[in-house]
Amino acid sequence: MYWVNGVPSTSVTLNDRSFQYGDGCFTTMRVRGAQIEHWPYHKARMAAALECLKIAEPDWVTIESWLAVVLETMAQETHAIGGIKWHVSRGQGGRGYSPANVDTPCHTMSSFAYPSHYATWQQDGIALGVCQTPLSVNPYFAGHKHNNRLEQVLCKAELEQGPFADGITINVQNHVIETTMANLFWRVDDKVFTPALTSSGVAGVMRRCVMDALVALGQPMVEVYAPLSQLLCSDEVWLCNSLLGVAPVSRIGEKAYPIGKLTRTLQGILNP
Known part of the structure; x- marks a missing residue:
């Protein structure tokens, strides 16, 4: 299942800068017992990547509330272990490569079952x-x-x-x-x-x-x-x-x- 900025969705706009330029970052997290393993490390790595890319750091309370919704949805499934991919794009628009006037990052999250061959x-x-x-x-x-x-x-x-x-x-x-x-x-x-x-x-x-x-x-x-x-x-x-x-x-x-x-x-x- 997919969420875009906390809302269930399967699409982003064509002028999203991650689609246009790969302008963003991501992390993939293991979930066990309805908890994200090593969350402080994932949070720190995303904060460091966003700082490197000069993308605004998010409101972490909001991010954690969105992740809580994903975890709740996963808990209703039968898998004891699974994963979440959290992907950040700088947002939409800008002229060419320029990020000027792009100030609303897009956060997408997706959940998936644990690969059986692992x-x-x-x-x-x-x-x-x-x-x-x-x-x-x-x-x-x-x-x-x-x-x-x-x-x-x-x-x-x-x-x-x-x-x-x-x-x-x-x-x-x-x-x-x-x-x-x-x-x-x-x-x-x-x-x-x-x-x-x-x-x-x-x-x-x-x-x-x-x-x-x-x-x-x-x-x-x-x-x-x-x-x-x-x-x-x-x-x-x-x-x-x-x-x-x-x-x-x-x-x-x-x-x-x-x-x-x-x-x-x-x-x-x-x-x-």
Whole structure:
């Protein structure tokens, strides 16, 4: 089901700036027990993205009241777990690219059932390909989940021609960044690594939760600019996003990886 500015609807106007220019940002949230998991982190990431894009920060009381309606609707369904996508556009109009005189952002929210195959990925792992479409480098937008997702669209189009459900993305500087839908972590000996996202990529909420959990476990971790060759030498690899949680990576290309003890520990902490 869909809501636009708190009202059930399935449409926005053709001059909406997200449709015209990708002018906005979004987040996807897991819902369990009629509650949004990690809501403070989602709120903080949206506030940071809106500030970066110079879109007016919303009245959070209003946003939470709209989300309460979505949650109430979801609670009437039979699914114990599901998701909400919250998408913000700068609004309607403006002359060309100019955002002048556009001062009313448009908020759309949608609810959906939890993907049934995620349980299999969480248990058995996911095999990854390597995408050939490179990610651009833009330190100003790095980390934020803005509405310009063409790179991910092209990467997904590549994957649909092969056997892999997801793929590793690499930027034009030949650094591993993430997969098309999740953040990456890997372990070598007693140290954990994750890509630094200061030039490319999305700093996901579950990535932050994994990093918090590693600190609590006393597990050393380093954010790195790493080539693919470094990732391929790992002892253990996992990926994460807010909806999937933590899932092991069982294979990258032709190379298999064991499902490690640390991955299972993190799943016990962070997965439903």
